[in-house]
Amino acid sequence: xxxxxxxxxxxxxxxxxxxxxxxxxxxxxxxxxxxxxxxxxxxxxxxxxxxxxxxxxxxxxxxxxxxxxxxxxxxxxxxxxxxxxxxxxxxxxxxxxxxxxxxxxxxxxxxxxxxxxxxxxxxxxxxxxxxxxxxxxxxxxxxxxxxxxxxxxxxxxxxxxxxxxxxxxxxxxxxxxxxxxxxxxxxxxxxxxxxxxxxxxxxxxxxxxxxxxxxxxxxxxxxxxxxxxxxxxxxxxxxxxxxxxxxxxxxxxxxxxxxxxxxxxxxxxxxxxxxxxxxxxxx
Amino acid sequence: xxxxxxxxxxxxxxxxxxxxxxxxxxxxxxxxxxxxxxxxxxxxxxxxxxxxxxxxxxxxxxxxxxxxxxxxxxxxxxxxxxxxxxxxxxxxxxxxxxxxxxxxxxxxxxxxxxxxxxxxxxxxxxxxxxxxxxxxxxxxxxxxxxxxxxxxxxxxxxxxxxxxxxxxxxxxxxxxxxxxxxxxxxxxxxxxxxxxxxxxxxxxxxxxxxxxxxxxxxxxxxxxxxxxxxxxxxxxxxxxxxxxxxxxxxxxxxxxxxxxxxxxxxxxxxxxxxxxxxxxxxxxxxxxxxxxxxxxxxxxxxxxx
Numbered sequence: 001x002x003x004x005x006x007x008x009x010x011x012x013x014x015x016x017x018x019x020x021x022x023x024x025x026x027x028x029x030x031x032x033x034x035x036x037x038x039x040x041x042x043x044x045x046x047x048x049x050x051x052x053x054x055x056x057x058x059x060x061x062x063x064x065x066x067x068x069x070x071x072x073x074x075x076x077x078x079x080x081x082x083x084x085x086x087x088x089x090x091x092x093x094x095x096x097x098x099x100x101x102x103x104x105x106x107x108x109x110x111x112x113x114x115x116x117x118x119x120x121x122x123x124x125x126x127x128x129x130x131x132x133x134x135x136x137x138x139x140x141x142x143x144x145x146x147x148x149x150x151x152x153x154x155x156x157x158x159x160x161x162x163x164x165x166x167x168x169x170x171x172x173x174x175x176x177x178x179x180x181x182x183x184x185x186x187x188x189x190x191x192x193x194x195x196x197x198x199x200x201x202x203x204x205x206x207x208x209x210x211x212x213x214x215x216x217x218x219x220x221x222x223x224x225x226x227x228x229x230x231x232x233x234x235x236x237x238x239x240x241x242x243x244x245x246x247x248x249x250x251x252x253x254x255x256x257x258x259x260x261x262x263x264x265x266x267x268x269x270x271x272x273x274x275x276x277x278x279x280x281x282x283x
Numbered sequence: 284x285x286x287x288x289x290x291x292x293x294x295x296x297x298x299x300x301x302x303x304x305x306x307x308x309x310x311x312x313x314x315x316x317x318x319x320x321x322x323x324x325x326x327x328x329x330x331x332x333x334x335x336x337x338x339x340x341x342x343x344x345x346x347x348x349x350x351x352x353x354x355x356x357x358x359x360x361x362x363x364x365x366x367x368x369x370x371x372x373x374x375x376x377x378x379x380x381x382x383x384x385x386x387x388x389x390x391x392x393x394x395x396x397x398x399x400x401x402x403x404x405x406x407x408x409x410x411x412x413x414x415x416x417x418x419x420x421x422x423x424x425x426x427x428x429x430x431x432x433x434x435x436x437x438x439x440x441x442x443x444x445x446x447x448x449x450x451x452x453x454x455x456x457x458x459x460x461x462x463x464x465x466x467x468x469x470x471x472x473x474x475x476x477x478x479x480x481x482x483x484x485x486x487x488x489x490x491x492x493x494x495x496x497x498x499x500x501x502x503x504x505x506x507x508x509x510x511x512x513x514x515x516x517x518x519x520x521x522x523x524x525x526x527x528x529x530x531x532x533x534x535x536x537x538x539x540x541x542x543x544x545x546x547x548x549x550x551x552x553x554x555x556x557x558x559x560x561x562x563x564x565x566x567x568x569x570x571x572x573x574x575x576x577x578x579x580x581x582x583x584x585x586x587x588x
Binding site: 115118119120121122123124126127128129130131133134214218221222225226227228241242244245248249255258262265266269270273274277 | 293294297301305308309418419421422423424426427429430431433434438521524525528529532533543544546547548550552555556558559562563565566567570
């Protein structure tokens, strides 16, 4: 069903915003921006000037908020994309395998998924992360930094819905004539999975990806806000928002410290959600 | 009945597994408050290890931990001196339950009527408004909502206290900030479900018989639309639980979530373990209650998957 043309402008705006933001985030090192970490105590808590530097104001240590927001976009978007990729990489084969095998394997795998769904997954993963902290040294020795652990952890939070969608699609594929043909001509399950199931799951996977990215971005903000995610001196929107919230007090007006990262985050999530809704309706 | 019993057994097994796994991880992690920069005299360390029963074999430690966990005793906290984890849990649980129930109430009170309104005015201004507002509410992280609410209602208008615990006024803002994203999701779900029911033959017949529109929505559409909406309560409980981690932190409410975050930051593993197990139990019971409710609402649901 084609969506009514009236609503298309929302989609266009969303795509435009994301493309601009992505380009700005990618190009951040080459843009004429202030250093996001450079403190200037003569320029503390300057309100946004809009037309001249500092365009979006400065924080309590005199750091330029525009630069920090754009550099934060790099981390937040990277976590969103990679975390979702991890979720897909785990969920897609899991669900596809369950759908492909059917029967007992399917029941067992889905039973496990049900059990995991019954857990407060965020709390469990945070618990694991805090214990993993003790092994930081060993992990860094084999080249796994905190941020990589974080990608995997966030991905683990969101692979279940992907697995369910993949399974539903795979169950449909199982009955398809070309799968039947491939099976009769002697293709084993691994080959079927690789050559026939995974390629045919690409459209569903793309829809799942657009639906997962905003949730992962939100989760990154959420964890960084609690101090359990990205570590300073790296900046992310969650960290910026938590700094902004901490600076909130009735004596000094510093609302932009929360407002700027919050607006960036909200606009990004809104755009991603709008695109995701359209894709899902179109699929 | 059989299915319900099986469901309870599965819940119990899950709890046992989570507890055992968490216990093993905590014991395997060599860190903890004794590994700080301060070194103890060997005798002092031995005494401390004996007090925390760290000198016993692993199996014996697990037995002790499990026996304690069954009666809500998770041993002493590793970072709060002279405080049992059980005591903290008992103090924090009512705060979190109050907050969670408040959030759930907000979600139901806002989400259900708005969803019904949107369905009744399909495609019109009210419908578009509800959809747009729910998209917006779903895109705002709850700490941003909380910050904006504090800036507005406390600092600008001075109506509500910014943080801390006290009377209902202290819980009002946290509950609304916690519940709003779920109100948005509920509104969307209710709208979809109600639209489906409104297209059904039963409703067409009722309308043909001349049932008034308001009564039609209340007595015919709502009860049927409630089934998919209530099925969402289980996942919503998980979401509320996650949200409360942040909301309790922002509003300085001494609930489970705030304690959990502090425990994760302070390496207070016994406390973190106690809260993880409590959360698992809470969520499991909530899902179980949802299932019971669904069976009441829809007699066709007999076998619980």
